[in-house]
Amino acid sequence: MDKILTNSIQSVSKHLLQGNITTREVLNSSLERIEKTKNLNAFITVTKQTAVESSQNSDVRYKMKKPKSVLDGIPIAVKDNFCTKYIRTTCGSKMLQNFVPPYNATVCQRLLDAGATLVGKTNLDEFAMGSGTVDSLFGATKNVWNLENDSNDFHISGGSSGGAAVAVATGSCFGAFGSDTGGSTRNPAAYCGLVGLKPTYGLISRFGLIPLVNSLDVPGILTRTVDDCVSLLNVTAGPDCNDSTCISKPYRSIRIPPAAQLSVKNLKIGIPREYACENLEDEVLQTWNEVASLLEESGATLKEVSMPHTELSIVCYSILNQCEVASNMARYDGIQYGYRADENSSTEQLYAKTRSRGFNSVVKHRILTGNYFLLTRNYEKYFEKALKVRRLIANDFDNVFEEVQMLLTPTTLTCAPLHSKFIQKSNSEQCSQQDFCTQPANMAGIPAISIPIKLSKNGLPLSLQLMGRNLSEPTLLALAKFIEDKVKFPHIVEKL
Amino acid sequence: MVSMFDRKHYFYGDMPVGYQITQQRNPLAKDGILDLFVFTPGIHKSPYVKKVKIKQLQLEQDSGKSLHGSDSSLVDLNRAGMGLMEVVFEPDLTDGEEAAALVKELAGILKKIGTCTCKMEEGGLRVDANVSIHQEGEPLGTRTEIKNIGSFRGVASAVKYEIERQIKLKEKGYQIINETRAWDANTKSTVAMRDKEEKQDYRYMPEPNLPPLHLSNDEVNQGSVNVEKLRKSIPELPAQIRERLQKELGLTLSQAVILVNDSVLLQFFEDSMKMKQLNPKLLANILIYEFSHIIYKTKVNPEHFLNRSNVVADLVYLLDTRKINRGIFCYLLEELFIGNPKQPIEILQEENLFQITDEEELMKICKEVLNENENLVTLYRGGKKNVYKALMKILVNKSNERADMAKCDEIMKKLLNGE
Structure with a gap:
């Protein structure tokens, strides 16, 4: 039965429709897998009861041959910073440990409306501030790759949507929603060997996504295949009156032809030289070159381009973020x-004690520096300047998209680091290294996708990133699918 | 033009997200002018024009309401986060009456364009009055801000009180301190509110969840507001109504100002004019004096009567055509206003209240009055002219208040002096 979990969403949906399997069987496999991989700590909350009910409803629809969508009855997980009605939403923080929202985020509502079965809420760095899923109230999420059961150490899952990535990689669900502010979806996708899409800013509503950086946040999609990614995108994208920054133009469903019909002939793909930075690991560089050659051999035109403001992204991001x-x-x-400290002496004292106990040190650090940057006397010096730099970074993309249609870069500079090594660095050091290649896309609002290419010598996933201009998702996903088909990444779900 | 939203940060129980969305850097509109008439009967002899500069108009979020008890504080969050428009005026006003007139004019405009109910009692419109005093030629003095004003008259009274308070302080040699004071409508005084903490840095930041609002004068693309189109959809505003009432209907400026300042009276006026061909000036006077007096006397909310404005029209018509006199008019209007469901003409017929205008009949009544009150007649003829009033009062009663008093006046004078 476990074989179900290795299928694509499309094919599970087909089997369900033909009556070869039932939604209950699909859900059971998924729940069993969650139980079996519990030690990885991917989930904060497993929503078994609501999942069973939802799956029963799906079953009725399949029996009537009237599923709501291709996602009907498909187990899906959502990062624990999306509000879910009557299901606690913690953000991995003591502050929201017992918070039960009275409403659904638009993403969750649309998933439910499409018949999807929510199996749980996944782990993250507290309030999504991190790039390793190591700073959560509920502990770190372990990467499923290269996990040695007898060792205390493990490779990080990447973050901050690490729980979502591990859930999808293990087959606990077919897809998951993370969020992506500086790379939080693409980074764990890269480390866990998944497809990770950061859509164009405003394509998917942020309503009900507990904000990190409103002007950079987007809901991100984690799946094992590009086709699955398209399935999730198609049911969640589009205008939302609850989010003023959502694109108001109606969304047109994306359909990608079978891989055999895809061609990259005459596609102009840029290789930005600034992404070959000094901390880039050889194996990643090699993978990058290999895929570039592969595309060139397939008929694409590759061109080295320059994006001079790339390295400013980190410092600019850190100011805007804070x-x-x-x-x-x-x-x-x-x-x-949320959490309230036991304090009655005054309202101010109550605020102070609540906040000093409810947040971890990373969050408190960012709050303090952020407030410093926003002081009237500092506003121009930091915040306004950061906005200007952000504009320069976006201009880099505008310029380069005059010359090429797509950009090919690494997603991360290395494979997933060992937890023991990762936590030796401070949170800000971690983020500045991890997000180097992913952040600029958030600054510009453009879509970007991470796709797994192959395994490193140590058996860890190596991934690359594609970026395109605003709303270029159809081309971006088609190119991703083309590469996916050529490289045939060995997904770990087949071995579990 | 681009209008933008900002976050203003501060921790306070009435602001649940820790900041208020407002417009600090690019408000919706700037540098406007509002023309109004200041006229409070009893205080001003006639209306005068006042020009007030509008500094800016901004949209922001309302806060909740803190209620402080002796050992605990409560917060009412029902209003928190609701949209609010703040209009900031330059210090162009000189007294409470002008301030009240400004608020009334603004309320008139906002009601017309459907912004809000402008009911101050319900918090639909709130006024923070900033008051300072200075000698002519000197710069503006330190200002205080008055909050908690609950009515249009409250605006006038609060500002008047505060000006007098500041003058008294200055005369005693004290300094005015910049503070927030609350108007207490019961004691008719302003009292210092709990001190705001020391000056805060609000750490303004652009609101990332609200894209800039683009305003344009032409047909424009998506996501932008067409100001010209909006302007064309604006209905007749108070200033234009005043002008129409004067130019087209011949009302005096005072009448026009009073009617426009009172939306209910204006409604009766407009409705009645639509129902019958009436003398506009007479109608306006009736509404401003007799009708207002009845409203005041009976303390009945006049809005319930709006669906019977035909009654007002009928009565004024009867008065104008001398079918009834003013006394009967007032009696009927009050009777109907407090709830008599009949039509005026029915009551008139049942109680036989039509005015007596027939000269002979009036002559007869007048003569009877004179015959029955010979002592008064003697006094009058002996030079005590003020007994004339008493004679007329007897006449009113004798005729059951139905006599055409204008005609009777002529007849009586003739009878008394001419014989």
């Missing part, structure tokens, strides 16, 4: 919801 964090975290005062 400013918006300082602002967004102001609502956690212990009054309306």
Whole structure:
């Protein structure tokens, strides 16, 4: 039965429709896999009961041959920073440890409307501030690759959507939603050997996604295949009156032809030289070159391009991030919801104690620096300047997309580091290295996708990133599928 | 033009997200002018024009309401996060009456364009009045801000009180301190509110969840507001109504100002004019004096009567055509206003209240009055002219208040002086 879990969403849906399997069987396989891989700590909450109910409803629809969509009855997981109605949503923080939202995020609502079965809420760095899924109230999420059961150490899953990535990689679900602010979906996708899409800013509603950096956040999609990614994108993208920054133009479903029909002839693909930075590991560089050659051999035109402001992204991001964090975290005062410290001496004391106990040190650090940058006397010097740099980074993309249609870069500079090595660095050091290749896309709002290519000598996934201009998802996904078909990445779900 | 939204950060129980969305850098509109008439009967002899500069108009979020008890504080969050428009005026006003007139004019405009109910009692419109005093030629003095004003008259009274308070302080040699004070409508005074903490840095930041609002004068692309189109959809505003009432209907400026300031009276006026061909000036006067007096006396909310404005029209028509006199008019209007469901003409017929205008009949009544009150007649003829009033009052009663008093006046004078 476990074989079900290695299928694509399309084919499971077909089997369900033909009556070869039932939604209950699919769900059971998924729940069993969650149980079996519990030690990886991918889930904060497993929503077994609601999943069983939802799956029964799907079953009725399949029996009537009227599924709601290709996702009907398909187990899906959602990162624990998307609000889910009557299901606790923690953000991996003590502050929201017992928070039960009274509403669904648009992403969750659309998944439910499409008949998908929510199997659980996945682990993340507290409030998505991190790139390893090591800073969660619920502990780190372990990467499923190269896991030695007798060792205390493990490879990090990447982050901050590490739980979602591990859930998909192990086959606990067919796809998951993460969020991507500086790479939080693509980074764990790269480390866990998955497809990770950061769509164009505003293509998928942020309503109900607990904000990290509003102007950079997008819901991200984690799946094992590009086709599965398209399936999830098609049911969740499109205008939402609850999010003013959502693109108001109606969304047109994307259909990608079978891989055999895809061609890259005459496609102009840029290789930005600034992404070959000094910390780039040889194996990653090699993979990058291999895929570039592969594309060239297939008829694409490859061109070296320059994006001079790339390296400024890290410092620019860190200012914008901390400013918006300082602002967004102001609502956690212990009054309306969430954790409240036991303190009666004054309202101010209650705020102070609640916040000092409810947040971890990473969050508190960002709040303090963010508020410093926003002081009237510092505003121009830091925040306004960061906005200008952000514009320069976006201009780099505008310029380069005059010459080429797509960009090919690494997603991360290395394979998944060992936890023991990773935690020796501070959170800000971790993020600045991890997000180097992924952040610029957030700055510009453009779509980007990470695709797994092959395994390193140590048996860890090596991935690359594609980026395109705003709303170029159809081309981006088609190119990703073309590469996916050529490289035939060995997914770990088949070996579990 | 681009209008933008900002976050203003501060921790306070009435602001659940820790910041308020407002417009600090690029408000929706700037540098406007509002023309209005200041006219409070009893205080001003006639209306005068006032020009007030609008500094800016911004959209922001309302906060919740803190209720402080002795050992605990409560917060009412029902209003928190609701949209709010703040209009900031330059210090162009000189007293409370002008301030009240400004608020009334603004309320008139906002009601017309459907912004809000503008009911101050319900918090639909709120006024923070900033007051300072200075000698002519000197710069503006330190200002205080008055909050918690609950009515249009409250605006006038609060500002008047505050000006007097500041003058008294200055005369005693004290300094005015920049503070927020609350208007207490019961004691008719302003009291210092709990101190705001020391000056805060609000750490303004652009609101990332609201894209800039683009305003344009032409047909424009998606996501932009066409100002010209909006302008064309604006209905007749108070200033234009005043002008129409004067130019087309011949009302005096005072009448026009009073009617426009009172939306209910204006509604009765407009409705009645539509129902019958009436003398506009007479109708306006009736509404401003008799009708207002009845409303005041009976303390009945006049809005319930709006669906019977035909009654007002009928009565004014009867008065104008001398079918009834003013006394009967007032009696009927009050009777109907407090709930008599009949039509005016029915009551008139049942109670026989039509005015007596027949000269002979009036002559007869007048003569009877004179015959029955010979002592008063003697006094009058002996030079005590003020007994005339008493004679007329007897006449009113004798005729059951139905006599055409204007005609009777002529007849009586003739009878008393001419014989």
